[in-house]
Amino acid sequence: MSVTFYLYRLKIERSEQRGLYEDTKSTPSEIICAAIREKPSNEIRKGNTWHIGNIELIGDNGLFFAFGRVTKSIAEKYDEESGDFLDEPQRQAPYTYVIFDLENQVCAVALKSKISPKVSDIANNLAKLLNETNNAKKNNLKFVMAEINDPHEFLEYVRNAWEIKKFDIEFGQPNPLDVDQDFQKPMQNLLEETGGSKGKTTIQGDNLEKEPIERLAAAAAATGNSASARLKQKKDSKYVTKRLSGNPATLATNEIATKDEKVTLLSQIVAKYQSIRNAGD
Numbered sequence: 001m002s003v004t005f006y007l008y009r010l011k012i013e014r015s016e017q018r019g020l021y022e023d024t025k026s027t028p029s030e031i032i033c034a035a036i037r038e039k040p041s042n043e044i045r046k047g048n049t050w051h052i053g054n055i056e057l058i059g060d061n062g063l064f065f066a067f068g069r070v071t072k073s074i075a076e077k078y079d080e081e082s083g084d085f086l087d088e089p090q091r092q093a094p095y096t097y098v099i100f101d102l103e104n105q106v107c108a109v110a111l112k113s114k115i116s117p118k119v120s121d122i123a124n125n126l127a128k129l130l131n132e133t134n135n136a137k138k139n140n141l142k143f144v145m146a147e148i149n150d151p152h153e154f155l156e157y158v159r160n161a162w163e164i165k166k167f168d169i170e171f172g173q174p175n176p177l178d179v180d181q182d183f184q185k186p187m188q189n190l191l192e193e194t195g196g197s198k199g200k201t202t203i204q205g206d207n208l209e210k211e212p213i214e215r216l217a218a219a220a221a222a223t224g225n226s227a228s229a230r231l232k233q234k235k236d237s238k239y240v241t242k243r244l245s246g247n248p249a250t251l252a253t254n255e256i257a258t259k260d261e262k263v264t265l266l267s268q269i270v271a272k273y274q275s276i277r278n279a280g281d
Contacts, residue, residue, distance in 0.1 A: 003097070005111075006109050006119045007107075008145045008147055010143065011145075012028045014142075031141070032100070033102060035143070038134060039052050040129050040133045047071055051069070051093075052065055058259070058262045058263055059263050062099060062263070064266075065097070066095045066096070068094055069095075069125075070092070074090070075087075075090045095112075098126065103270075108269050109145075120147065124145060144172075146223070148221060148222070149244055149246070151280070154242060155218070157229070158214055162234050162237070163206075163235075164208040164213065165204065166203070167203045167208055167228070168227060169217070170200045170226045171198070171199050214280035215280040218280030221279070227244040229241070229242050249276060251268055
């Protein structure tokens with residue numbers, strides 16, 4: 001049976017107020033890994049207790065684990081001996097799989113309808129659970145799951161545009177090491193210095209250059225941020241706004257039962273991410 005994984009960037013947002021026992025030596029990946037290894041459990045919504053379990057190291061840079069919720073329900077049954085109908089309490093524990101690439105901090109979440117019809121709900125609950133870990137509280141930080149969008153369609157609009165009048169790009173606190181060094185890195189440092197969590201920059205002109213926009217848009221996608229361009233495709237056409245959103249990066253696989261299959265999946269996730277990261281080159 002085919003399973004579809006959705007790619008997210010698992011980010012760390014640090015509070016302006018530093019914790020007394022804050023870990024200043026560990027890398028973001030090490031902090032995330034330590035939080036996952038706590039195998040946290042928490043009742044995020046009444047009657048739904050979420051858990052991380054079945055943690056497995058994949059190769060040198062991957063963590064594979066199960067993520068799900070335990071709920072209580074009533075099963076209506078018939079007792080043959082008494083000849084009566086009974087309401088019998090039951091515990092259900094639907095779960096899905098998550099694989100985390102420590103090197104790039106990319107988190108792939110498998111959609112499973114028994115848990116939620118929307119993978120974004122699963123991802124957000126994972127972030128909420130990680131925020132309840134001792135690691136998060138001790139270091140006074142917040143985990144955020146940012147959806148990675150495939151930028152290729154957006155970049156095609158940019159490359160084929162007759163004219164680009166406006167470009168917007170969002171950025172967050174510094175976390176990954178592969179962001180655009182010329183623009184995103186200083187902007188992220190500014191957010192960290194001011195205690196902000198997210199910012200936005202607008203560039204306007206008569207006809208903006210395409211290559212820098214392509215590079216910035218790919219960097220935004222790779223870091224789980226958004227971008228948009230106000231452009232027209234032909235000389236006589238009207239201006240339209242195209243957004244780097246609504247096109248989530250996904251990867252489908254059939255089997256993930258063995259260690260080798262999980263290692264293969266991790267390599268495919270990394271390759272998919274690299275194609276997004278380098279899409280603007």
